[in-house]
Structures are given as C-alpha cells and as structure tokens.
Amino acid sequence: MLALLHTSPVHVPVFDALRDLAHPGLELRHHVDAALLERARSEGPDAVADAVTAVLTRVVEEGARAVLCTCSTIGGVAETAVGVGVPVLRVDRPMAAAAVAVGPRVLVLAALESTLAPTAALIEEEARRAGRPVTVRTRLVGGAWSRFEAGDTEGYLRRVTEAADSVTGADVIVLAQASMAAAGERASVRVPVLAGPASGLAAAAAVAARPGTRAR
CATH class of the missing domain: 3.40.50.1860 (Rossmann fold)
Structure with a gap:
C-alpha cells in the first residue's frame, strides 16, 4: 500500500x-x-x-x-x-530531475509563494547531482491562489495557463504545485511544461x- x-x-x-x-x-x-x-x-x-x-x-x-x-x-x-x-x-523530485535534463534555463511557476523557494532549491539540488549547470527563475502567478481557495478550478487553471504561455527565455517550465498539472496540458508555449503528479x-x-x- x-x-x-x-x-x-x-x-x-x-x-x-x-x-x-x-x-x-x-x-x-x-x-x-x-x-x-x-x-x-x-x-x-x-x-x-x-x-x-x-x-x-x-x-x-x-x-x-x-x-x-x-x-x-x-x-x-x-x-x-x-x-x-x-x-x-x-x-516534485522526478519533475525537477527531468527539468534539469531538458536545459539550463528553468522557470518555476507557483500559485503559492511558500512553494517557490523549496522548488528552486530542489531543482538546483538535482542539477548538482546531475553535474549540469542551471539557472532557476521563479514567478508567482498573481491571483491564482485566491481562485483555488474559492473553489474556482477553471479560473485557477486559466491563470496558470496564461502565465505559462507568457514565458520567454526559458528552456523548460516547471509547475511547482500538483494542483497546477492540468494547466500544463492546456498551455501552448513551445517549451516543455512539466508537472509533478x-x-x-x-x-x-x-x-x-x-x-x-x-x-x-
């Protein structure tokens, strides 16, 4: 079990x-x-x-x-x-390892600020383990968490999807929270969008x- x-x-x-x-x-x-x-x-x-x-x-x-x-x-x-x-x-550890394997420019999206630092630290840890250079940037998706807390799942995912689609200068996008996973499937940005679940x-x-x- x-x-x-x-x-x-x-x-x-x-x-x-x-x-x-x-x-x-x-x-x-x-x-x-x-x-x-x-x-x-x-x-x-x-x-x-x-x-x-x-x-x-x-x-x-x-x-x-x-x-x-x-x-x-x-x-x-x-x-x-x-x-x-x-x-x-x-x-999120397998996701972090996969992100490091894609490329050195990693952009982390999170709806909750407390998730940003732990996720960035995890990616940097996986980069050291793999012996790969990495630059991690983080971005808080404004207004998303309040929608999540209100039970507005569609509004929440829409905010995250829009944020992903606006990303530039990254080799890979990491969705820091498990609740964001469906947004990765909806995003149309050309770089990989990784989720953890x-x-x-x-x-x-x-x-x-x-x-x-x-x-x-």
Missing part, C-alpha cells in the same frame, strides 16, 4: 485517476491535512517538521510501504523525516513495489 500525504482534498481524485490510468491494482491511502500547509506558510516549513513526522509515523503503522508527499511546500520536510521506517518521497506517483509506486524496502 502506498500512502499519500496531501494538504488539500482536491488532490485525492487526481491521484486516484492517475493510479487507474497507469498503475491499476495499486492500493492508495490518502491522508489530507490542510493545517500543515497553513502553518508552513505562516511559520516556515521547518515549523511543521514534528507534525509531519507524526503523520508519517501514523500512516506507516497503518500499513504503508512508502509515502508520497504531494505538497511542494512541505515536501523537503517530509522527505528528510527521521525514523519513519519506510521511504518517503516528494512528488504523474512522474511522482510512478516513482513512489515503484518504491512501494520493492520487497523488503526500508528507509532510515
């Missing part, structure tokens, strides 16, 4: 659909805790480290063989949690399928 840690319930059907499409038979168990993101936004991701570890420990006790954190703001905290007992993956779930599914895998 693969557990998923979300900070919004909107991610649940997205990952269920991806599972049905690409990983039939994979058991997913969703855990939603919006308060983790709220606190991370106001106090910083490190402030929720103990709370995240407590959640991860609980899902492992419930039988998870691996955990995928779908929130980019707290992904780094989840990934480095100590003593959990199973692998904990962040959904599909590749992140694939990586986590592969880890969960390994016999006897343990972490830390």
Whole structure:
C-alpha cells in the first residue's frame, strides 16, 4: 500500500485517476491535512517538521510501504523525516530531475509563494547531482491562489495557463504545485511544461513495489 500525504482534498481524485490510468491494482491511502500547509506558510516549513513526522509515523503503522508527499511546500520536510521506517518521497523530485535534463534555463511557476523557494532549491539540488549547470527563475502567478481557495478550478487553471504561455527565455517550465498539472496540458508555449503528479506517483509506486524496502 502506498500512502499519500496531501494538504488539500482536491488532490485525492487526481491521484486516484492517475493510479487507474497507469498503475491499476495499486492500493492508495490518502491522508489530507490542510493545517500543515497553513502553518508552513505562516511559520516556515521547518515549523511543521514534528507534525509531519507524526503523520508519517501514523500512516506507516497503518500499513504503508512508502509515502508520497504531494505538497511542494512541505515536501523537503517530509522527505528528510527521521525514523519513519519506510521511504518517503516528494512528488516534485522526478519533475525537477527531468527539468534539469531538458536545459539550463528553468522557470518555476507557483500559485503559492511558500512553494517557490523549496522548488528552486530542489531543482538546483538535482542539477548538482546531475553535474549540469542551471539557472532557476521563479514567478508567482498573481491571483491564482485566491481562485483555488474559492473553489474556482477553471479560473485557477486559466491563470496558470496564461502565465505559462507568457514565458520567454526559458528552456523548460516547471509547475511547482500538483494542483497546477492540468494547466500544463492546456498551455501552448513551445517549451516543455512539466508537472509533478504523474512522474511522482510512478516513482513512489515503484518504491512501494520493492520487497523488503526500508528507509532510515
């Protein structure tokens, strides 16, 4: 069983659909805790480290063989949690690695400011790991998050799509939040637009399928 840690319930059907499409038979168990993101936004991701570890420990006790954190703001905290007992993956790491492989000029789009720095740091980490030069620029999509919070999914995705289509001077565009993924499919910009859910779930599914895998 693969557990998923979300900070919004909107991610649940997205990952269920991806599972049905690409990983039939994979058991997913969703855990939603919006308060983790709220606190991370106001106090910083490190402030929720103990709370995240407590959640991860609980899902492992419930039988998870691996955990995928779908929130980019707290992904780094989840990934480095100590003593959990199973692998904990962040959904955006495969996306970051793919972006570095495309080219050195990476543009990160996010609807939430707290996501920008963690995503840029992750891309730079993957660039160092790959031995590739990279220049990361970040851009906040103005007005998008308020639409997301209001439940205006179409308005939210429209803002993100418009932002992607206006990008120049980049080799690849990274959509920092899992909730932005559908905008990547709608964008008409000529450079690749990468999103995390599909590749992140694939990586986590592969880890969960390994016999006897343990972490830390």
